[in-house]
Structure formats: structure tokens, C-alpha cells
Amino acid sequence: DIQMTQSPASLSASLGETVTIECRASEDIYSNLAWYQQKPGNSPQLLIYDANSLADGVPSRFSGSGSGTQYSLKINSLQSEDVASYFCQQYNNYLTFGSGTKLEIK
Amino acid sequence: QVQLKESGPGLVQPSQTLSLTCTVSGFSLTSYSVHWVRQHSGKSLEWMGRMWSDGDTSYNSAFTSRLSISRDTSKSQVFLKMNSLQTEDTGTYYCARLYGGIMDYWGQGVMVTVSS
Numbered sequence: 001d002i003q004m005t006q007s008p009a010s011l012s013a014s015l016g017e018t019v020t021i022e023c024r025a026s027e028d029i030y031s032n033l034a035w036y037q038q039k040p041g042n043s044p045q046l047l048i049y050d051a052n053s054l055a056d057g058v059p060s061r062f063s064g065s066g067s068g069t070q071y072s073l074k075i076n077s078l079q080s081e082d083v084a085s086y087f088c089q090q091y092n093n094y095l096t097f098g099s100g101t102k103l104e105i106k
Numbered sequence: 107q108v109q110l111k112e113s114g115p116g117l118v119q120p121s122q123t124l125s126l127t128c129t130v131s132g133f134s135l136t137s138y139s140v141h142w143v144r145q146h147s148g149k150s151l152e153w154m155g156r157m158w159s160d161g162d163t164s165y166n167s168a169f170t171s172r173l174s175i176s177r178d179t180s181k182s183q184v185f186l187k188m189n190s191l192q193t194e195d196t197g198t199y200y201c202a203r204l205y206g207g208i209m210d211y212w213g214q215g216v217m218v219t220v221s222s
Contacts (some may be wrong), residue, residue, distance in 0.1 A: 001167070032207045036151075043200055043212040055210070087151055091207030094166070095141070095153040098146065 001027050002090050003089035017078045021101045023088035028070045028101030035064055035073045039084045047086075048073065067083045080105060108132035110140070110201050112214035117219050120189050126186040128201030128213060135159065135177055139204045140184045142175065145215070146197040156204065157184050191220045
């Protein structure tokens with residue numbers, strides 16, 4: 001099974017800052033990676049797919065990058081509505097999620 | 107528009123069987139696969155299994171021995187049955203539509219507590 005190691009587990013940043021969340025796969029997943037945002041009390045929502053493609057309706061301050069086993073999600077100009085948990089998910093071989101990053105505003 | 111909605115009992119006794127239903131609208135189960143994902147309170151997401159558009163199924167090896175997924179296309183419903191429930195099975199269960207490997211639509215989730 002492919003393991004996804006996500007870091008950090010939690011993150012606190014100020015409004016307007018840029019934050020980055022990392023995900024490392026246990027083997028090459030060929031950019032078959034998605035990022036989801038889950039706001040408190042809600043179900044996850046798709047942000048990024050194919051490592052760097054923005055899902056419909058997602059603000060352009062979100063971006064994804066990476067290849068091979070290393071991937072990242074960047075949020076520019078942090079807004080209050082970005083308070084949420086973020087999960088990576090590989091779909092190269094079955095499906096596996098990262099452990100999540102809880103983002104708070106400082 | 108695309109919608110998925112989970113339903114089922116909120117409380118299940120230990121060692122009993124969990125039965126959940128995912129009712130979908132806005133798309134056909136013969137065109138898209140539907141997945142079940144579990145989330146322990148405040149924790150990560152765990153893929154459980156899927157119903158393919160052709161009716162085939164596949165499961166996370168962690169659940170294979172006690173999980174069964176089926177469907178009724180005439181009612182646009184996908185079913186999850188998991189037996190031998192334990193307290194660690196407590197959590198929120200989601201169904202989600204898969205499109206090219208990604209879960210583009212999710213249900214609201216159903217919270218299940220395993221307790222006597």
C-alpha cells in the first residue's frame with residue numbers, strides 16, 4: 001500500500017501570510033495527487049487534482065506543485081475563510097489520504 | 107445537480123452489523139463509481155472501498171473480511187454493510203463520487219457511534 005506522510009500536523013499563520021503544506025508518498029505516484037479542504041463540521045471539498053490543477057471555483061491563491069514522491073499545497077494571502085483541515089490523497093494505486101494539516105489563524 | 111446523501115443508524119451495538127445507504131442524484135451509478143470513506147473524530151480520512159460503475163467492487167485490505175458494498179441502480183443507491191463492529195469503528199462515514207481518481211462530490215456524512 002502507498003503511504004502518504006503529510007506535514008505539518010498543525011499550522012498557525014497570520015492573515016495575508018503564505019503557507020505551505022507538504023505531502024510525501026512512499027513511492028512514485030506520477031502526480032496522481034489531490035488536495036482537499038475540510039472546514040469544521042463540513043465534508044471535504046476538492047481543491048487541487050493532478051498535483052497542480054485547480055478545481056472549479058477554487059480561488060487562485062491556492063496552488064499545488066510537485067512530482068514523483070514530493071508534493072506541496074501553497075496558500076497565498078491567507079484569508080480567515082481558509083481556516084480548515086487540509087488533506088492530500090494519492091490515486092495512483094487505490095486511494096490513500098495523508099494524515100491532515102489543521103490550519104488556524106494566529 | 108450532483109448530490110449524495112448518506113443515511114443509517116446513528117448508534118450501533120458492539121459486534122453488530124452497520125448498514126448505510128448512499129442515495130445519489132444528478133448522475134448515474136452506471137457512469138461513475140461511488141466510494142465510502144471513514145473519518146474518526148477530528149482525524150484523517152480512511153478509504154474503505156468502492157462500487158465501480160460496472161458493478162464490480164474493491165476494498166481496502168484493512169476491511170476486506172467484514173465489509174461489503176452493493177448497489178441498486180434503479181433506486182440510485184449504494185449500500186455499505188460492515189459486520190463485527192467495535193468501538194473503534196465510531197466515526198463519520200461519507201460516500202463520494204469518483205471522477206478520474208478524485209472525489210469531486212461528497213455527501214454530508216453520517217455519524218455512527220458504536221456503543222452498548
